[in-house]
Amino acid sequence: MSKLCVIYNMAAKYRAPIFQLMDKEMDVDWYFGNPIGDIKGLEPELLKNATIVNRKIWKGLTWQKGILKHLVNKNYDRYLMLGEPFTLSTWAFMLLKKIVVPEKKVYLWSHGWYGRENFTKKWIKRAFFGLADGNFLYGNYARKVAIEQGNNPDKLWVIHNSLNYSKHIELRRLIKPSAIYKEYFGDDNPVLIFIGRLTKIKKLNQIFEAVAFLKKQGSNYNVVLVGDGEERSMLEIEAIKLKIPVWFYGSCYDEIKNAELIYNADLCVSPGNVGLTAIHAMTFGTPVITHSNFSNQMPEFEAIIPNKTGNFFTENSIQNLVESISKWFSDKNYSRERIRQYCYKEIDNFWTPKYQLDIIKKHLS
Template sequence: MAKSSKLCVIYNMAAKYRAPIFQLMDKEMDIDWHYSNQIGDIKEMDSSLLKKVTKLRRTNIIGSLYWQHGVMSLINQSEYNTFLALGELFSLSTWGLLIKRKLFYKNKKIYLWSHGWYGREGIIKRWMKKIFFGLSNGTFLYGNYARDIAIQQGNNPDKLWVIHNSLDYATHIKLRETLLPSDIYKDYFNNSDPTLVFIGRLTRVKHLDMVIQAVHTLKLKGENYNIVFVGDGEERKNLEKLAVEMNVNVWFYGGCYDDAQTAQLIYDADLCVSPGNVGLTAMHSMVFGTPVLTHSNFANQMPEFEAIQQGITGDFFQEGDIIDLVNSISNWFKNHSNRELVRIECYKEIDSKWTPEYQNKILKHNLKL
């Protein structure tokens, strides 16, 4: 494939889960990458997987505000006419880059890649976002929900493109092709009851105690379910104690770094339940055919909730409402007796628009490189 003009990508860091899309972009476009080192406990991808990487020094200023050194001078370089930057409102260096382009380099283009709008912004933040994203030549957003909010607030719809998100799709598909139903849960729990799964960090913000409480309530009503938590975290001990108190079947599988094992655990489960925000868990679950139940307050969700087609690839319950969660779990199993049909619908959703290939297509079409 013939390559056109060079693209300068500016990011906060290269998270490991972004490796597949970054590598695909690097393969099909002529890119110079500029980003900082690992932030917090987010795993970083191997920079040697990309052809040309420049590491930027990052300075935290106050609160969430930060500056990436060297960003402002990139606009001066003649080899760069097109930029793609992470659209973080708190990146003062990105603000500087956008303003400098607007004043002195109007022939160059800067595009942003961002969560964008959540729907819970106050007046000041809405005003700031309208200015920030308005300074760019266009913004790639993770979801239609954010795009709709942006349009409602007066932002130009012709400069907003939905790119969704992705994980290591190629690896997941290879694993998926090898999967067959197993007796892993039947053997562990010594029953054939439906199994609810959660995969991810066991943290307070995920409200996983609600899953245990809901299953306890369902048990009192004569409906029995197993729970599997794949992951570890600071809430594990509290959850273990609660599971004993509630007398429900919970398997604390722990952290799992074997993709084949994780794939089998998800595949054999019947429903992924994420009472807090769902994020990448939705994609990880659906790519192996397991539907997702999470809360319906989209202003407090991550963009991946859009992979859930209500009643088809999952469902929603009222945020924080344990009774509604109980009813939603019960109703899902009453109305979805055909597990294989649900599995196929989950596959279709992820395969259609939650892949690196889909993201790369949207990027190339709108960047016009």
């Protein structure tokens, strides 16, 4: 079997585990666009045959230089590309493939569909993803939306997402309960945590409003924000104004400490889209609450199984968020350890690099 050629606009650092596993078990050449913006890129030296190619961005459109020549490279008959419709070079690559080397196969890996596409975007995506010989999607919701919009279900495969699972499992085996929150807050109140960038889209002020409302009802909660971002100063002012206990822990790249913080929290709350925060939290046994408008969500919301690995509330409804938090802790049959095991099972079964690799091998063989 020939080499697999992987072409990505850029390789985000969090993808290192799945890419390294592919590199180990498959014969791959990698071509990544040069990093642009503040997203941390993967170090090319982590992979055996990785090349950084220049890319240009103009009014939101991207062109990766020098990738079209790989179509006629006899070493490749399979290509795995980032499925980004705004990358014009990917359109050109797939169109030329149809004309010049139709026997070769091109596969796309992407979010795919969100369910909020307007008429124009629906048809652009249908044309773009239709050019591929197969599409790896992050979630079942995206696949469902794609099928409803007339796309071929036989070319749509759910691959989910993952973090550094092998490292996290090592930490999970070692971690134990600690008094980190009792020592900081001086009480045993339930702890609500968020881990990730403190950005506007995460709507973290809604956590504060909900906790302030619960406090008026006589239910006290502590809040921990692990991360930094442009919203931090506003949130600090809001916490003082509402007189609620918040630990602004700041950015933390020490996974041992992150594991302790997540494991010892009671519930992760992400009022905006949840993303990989859900995977990070559940990996260390902490359930997640986020909103239920799935067209405004990231694919990782699918890891949430109501009443087992978390729950949903009505988007932007502080009252419903209050009810969801309160209900989570008021269940007479609530068992923190049982919930922890539900979270572990969900992550171990579906959100690992090994799971992703198995899907890739199944459809690229």
